[in-house]
Amino acid sequence: MTVIPAVLTLGLTGAVFGIVLAAAAKKFHVEQDPRQDKICLCLPGANCGACGFPGCAGLAQAIAAGDAACNACPACGGEMVSKIASIMGIELPIQTEKKVARVLCQGSDDKSGLRYIYDGIHRCKAMNEIAGGAKSCVYGCLGLGSCVDACAFDAIHMGPLGLPVVDDLNCTSCGLCVEACPRDIIQLMPISQQVVVACNSKEKGAKVRRVCKIGCIGCGICVKVCPNGAITLRDNLAIIDPEKCDACGICVEKCPTKCIVMTKEPNAINGVANAG
Amino acid sequence: MSFKSEFNKGIINENPAFRMLLGMCPTLAISLAISNGIGMGLAATFVLVGSNVIISALRKVTPGRIRIPIFIVVIATFVTTVDLIMAAFLPDLHEVLGIFIPLIVVNCIIFARAEAFASQRGIIDSLADGLGMGIGWTLALCGLSAIRELLGTGTLLAIPDFGFAGIRIFSQGLAAVMAILPPGGFITLGLLIGLLNLITNRRKTKRQQV
């Protein structure tokens, strides 16, 4: 019978390895986060490296140490993610209201001109460093589209006016565009906030008037006309409290420079809807 | 998921060679002729189906901590079986596929399916998955082999070890031998995956536009 030596050899080899490994695991046991093992069991174990960590054990260690999110594994479905989250003892973030990026400047070239012809690296940050940017308004959009380049979701485009337009549907409120803008013109706002002051200038009215036709001059008309008292002035700029605003649209109508915008329609700011 | 959909996904959407980029080593090494591709693909499919079924069957009794050694033993058993059977009944093909038959053991496709699929799913699903993945890989191998064989030798479906010259498309003198050398393998596969990406991307943008 040739079967017996084969069975014996392989079986013994296996047994020896099993015992040695198990014994070694005990002897060389290193204290580690007990959750790490549990998480590791949840992960697919393909050691594919797609998460950016070296293998599933690496990711498990990172998750246990809090260096990676529970859903860092791109191959894990929702079930596994919630399992890992429960191991880690954290609640999954509650779904909050969707925020979208809003561009707070409407100063296209015809409304707020250029001081000079810029020649250099085609990025807003670079232009901002050179004599404070070519835009007459030092708070205005430089229009080189760094926010468009930064967006990973194809949610910002250059509109017909040479100013960025946000696509509410694609926007994931990741904030990349906010970071990319050297002038803090882009801000994340709840999608339900329908009335927006599309200007960021903190200059006094006279200077704003000098450099831009559509900037907030801090005249305070909106503050007066708002039936809900939702608008205040700070640094010569109108601020809308979204809690109080009921989108009646009176301020939009009364604003002398038309810098307050109703965003019901997509592309309301700098998009086609507003262009005509 | 039905048997059919588990089977289908391996052929196109999750094709191991082109989409999941598993099992690169044998894919590149043996894709010199269509005959090799078929042989290797079928061998791997057999192992894949067998190991998937067994591992799926054992999934309830496998202790988590030594699941890896157990998978390895199961897979290796199948591989050796294929190796021996091939040596006995298809000696010429066995000669050509050489070292890559034992290396099916460490073919990441098989390991990945065992770990990611079979160890968590029922036997029927695992069977379908193994079959789909195996055939998907075989098809990918055949596709790549066909290109390399055609460019490199000017023939299709040649099996020189059986004295079958295949279909000659153009003369040997015109053939770019590099296609069947190692660099040709890398470059052809790279371009092929690139081409597939291009097609999918185009389709995606088209769908978006619609």
Added chain:
Amino acid sequence: MALGTFKGGGHPCYNKDATLGKPIESISLPEKVVIPLHQHTGAPCKPVVNVGDEVKIGQKIGDSDATLTAPIHASISGKVKAITEHPQSTGMDGMSVIIESDSFGTLDESIRPRDNVDRLNPEELIGIIKEAGIVGLGGAAFPTYFKLSPPKGKSFDCLLLNGAECEPYLSADHRLMVERPNDVVDGAKLLMKATGVKRVIIGIENNKPDAISALNKVAKDEEGIEIAGLDVKYPQGAEKQLIWAILRREVPSGGLPVDVGVVVNNVGTAVAVKEAVIHGSPLVRRVITVTGSCIREPKNLMVPIGTLVSDIIEICGGTQAPLKKLVVGGPMMGIAQHTTEIPVTKGTSGILLLSGEEVVLKDVLPCIRCGKCIEACPMNLMPLWLADYEEASRFDDCERLGALDCIECGCCSFICPSHRRLVEGIRLAKAEIVARRNAG
């Protein structure tokens, strides 16, 4: 001599011929001057006059309590018309004192020759220099009194006077050395006294033989004053390169000349020191070169601080071609302006008016890795990678590759056959790295 050069650098077109032989002219007093309250490195000044006040030349109009600052003085006599924001050569608006001339040019009473010069001790000398508002006239406008006081535990053993004037087009320092060598040497002697060093070396590029001979004539009897001829290569006048070329001492990365026992001053600064100490006159005027293809009569001018560039263009006969680009400083490191309504400040060494095709930047082509920027970099950096990393926002890598060591001399951008904006990128990286450091 074997010394006198450094690694890297380049050979831009010097274009100095237009003003090389033009003696320094003093201009008639302008009708109006705009004197920015922040013309130096350090804290800005606060105005010490009010709108409507009558001021005289040399009267202090701005001062600050900060450690690092320099007082500002009126450069013409007249009435303070406004204290307001006004465009400046930095490109941004800044607080400025606008004075309308009474066309008398009355000197302030405080300005009179000092008779006790020989008895002044170093502290007193440095005090006079501080009160006179003297800053480095080479361009950086670093307050001179601060430079002259070594930090604790360090000391100077050598004073370098920078007469290299390696920036193309400019000839202001050159003319100063040719016309007023005595003042340069006297200033040097005062600086020696103020710092206590026994050795002064005046470094001059070899393309200014008349300046070298003029200074040699004056200095040959003076103990401790040497003249060093330097290789004609840009940026020979950069502080670290100058120290290496003359003394073969290497200023450590992130360090200052004082770390190798050296203090460097511009020759113009030396003249200003002499005027302040001997004549008691604060820094209210300076020599500038007005040149470029666009100006009708290129000149070297002695102008009151605060004179508007538009007035200076008038004085030089106006433009002979449409002005396309206005640069304050030299073409390699100067700052391009968006208006001519900007004042000359203490740091303004020249005004460059350019026109035509020469000012239009060419399209950026892909980097072909020719390595010319590496060869040209006087700091031995890797400009091509720094710009790449900056674009990829990999600022840690920028820092690792020494972005902060960049002196922004412009050699890499000058030499790049693909017209990459290397310096611009590196400058962005530096700003970002500093911002991140400050953020913690």
Added chain:
Amino acid sequence: MESGKLIVSSSPHQFTAISTPIIMSDVLFALMPACFAGVWFFGLRALGMIAACVGSAVVTEALLQKLCGKPITVSDYSAAVTGLLLALVVPPDLPIWVGVFGSVFSISIAKFTFGGLGHNIFNPALIGRAFLLASWPVFMTKWRWPIQEAPWMPGFDAVTTATPLVLMKHFNVKVPYNMLFFGKVAGTIGETSAIAILLGAAYLMYRGHIGIRIPFSFIGTVVVITALFGQDPLFHVLTGGLLLGAFFMATDYVTSPVTPKGKVAYGIGCGVLVALIRLYGGYPEGVCYAILIMNAATALIERYTLPRKFGEVKKLA
């Protein structure tokens, strides 16, 4: 341009007149002597090959850029340089269609897929040659002597199909120096004439486009090693593609290290590989492969040969 408004840009405001297209056209100009020598010795067929390779390289680049919607940049002459270099490193009797394939492969696989000019990892012309050598070895190893008889060794008809290096390696026959120097020997279209190559190299050096580090460390290493192994160094310098490779291929900006120390290391690496392949390798000639292998190592070499920053404090060991 709107009048009145000034142009504002970052310093500097003055630029050199040398630009990438000028450098590339200088390289083309510097290769002219080698081209003339090739046509002179191998006839109009060589001219046809040069035209075909240059033409197909330029057309391929333009076509690919058009297909991918990128700006067409053939006017920077870089594709022409690649095509010309490829033509110069193939045998004169190579079928034209093979040369065209090489050119297409060079531009599309070695250059375009990596992102075009400046991004290729390997020298495209040499990749083209390696591709042809691997694909159509029979065509690529068929040589012709410029003059049908070799008077210095009558009756030895093998010489009609062997390059001096092959003669040396397999038959221990040494071709005289003067023939090597002028290029009256079998070889690729552009590599045979040492004097023509040196003329072009001198021009490039005069224009400041190539430095001395790479070519000299390359050739120097070959001289040292061949001498160490008891061979004639001068023979090895003058034969094969060494001069063409050292001055025109190894110095390719894009694929060689940018750091000064790295250039020397790279040159030495090329030299060692050429010498070893010639002495012990399977091929009689190793310049093409040596440079390609060092191309692969370029990125790593650069990593470890960063220049010392001015003012960098030496770390205590």
Added chain:
Amino acid sequence: MREVLRLGFVLLVVCAIGGAVLAFVDGITSDRIAAQAAIRLQKALEDVLPGAAEFQDAEELLQEVKAEASKEGRPGLTVIDKMYLGYFQDECTGLVFTCSPPGYGGPIETVVGVSLKGEISGVSVIRHAETPGLGSNITNPEFQMRFIGISKGTEVKVREDGGQIDAITGATISSRAIADAVNGALLMFEIVYDKEAPGNEL
């Protein structure tokens, strides 16, 4: 400790089952694999020595000759790996040698048949790692035919070396390797033939 033993036991069982399965498969296939190998060898030998039906491994004789040759310092026999005597109906019809001359990409496993007349009766290449499209043409029957009929006493050389055989274009080294194998075989044949003298059991 119990856990340790348990895991060890599980692995033991799994491995044992694996071993049993493999032993079973091996039991079925081993004879066939051996038979296949024999068939391959037989076919290869028959190819180069047409007419012979049975082959006998002459290992002892080979070692003996090799030992003598190395003592005498005669090179050329090192390429020979094995020697077979070919028989047809109990009558020796020739010798077959398996050789591994060094080629371009390593040793080329070659089989050379020599008829009793001392002429090459066939050459075939079993395994090689020569450059595809170039050196790999040594497997072309057309090339192998060039050696048939060469008889003992002649030294085979490719034309580049001043010999009589046209080498494969661009693959001198590979061609030379085959010539080496043929030379080795002829030399060996001569020694064996002389040694065993005509008329004896060969």
Added chain:
Amino acid sequence: MTKLLVIFFGGVLLNNFVLSRFLGICPFLGISQRVDTAAGMSIAVIFVMGLASVVTWFFHNMILVPMGLEYLQTIGFILIIAALVQLVEMVIQKSSPTLYQALGIYLPLITTNCAVLGVTILNISESYNLLEAAVNGIAGSSGFALAIILFAAIRERMEFSDIPESLKGFPIALITAGLMSMAFLGFSGFKLGALFGMM
């Protein structure tokens, strides 16, 4: 000695595991984003492959051959490698936490590196002796190390390249590997024996 040198340089340059034998492609493509990680992986692979060569050699020649069980080669070898990797990992983790930090994380990935199993099987099929087997193991892994480190450096450089969208990632990596492999064709037919025979 000559033979050992020939085996070593043959494994590194002539028959480079990655570039001409197609072994270890998955980690070659997967763990080559950064030179540092590639180097860490390389060291781990060299260590494991050297060790595995020795252990499997003993297993084969001391156990399988005497018992006539050569057909258990594959299953036995892979078991040994898996166990070895795990054992090494545990020992390193305990004995030298710093070393574990440096390369421990790459160890689990080696089990499925077909180059390890490949080299052990080649050792047997080439009938190497113990020393040769060990050298071959180290040579194969050094070849892997050479290829992956060169490749990682290239990939770091390619980050700034404007590669066509559909070729980004694996396709361009494969093409680069192909061109590297083309360059390494220059070593084919290299007579290492002649070179080292002189020494």
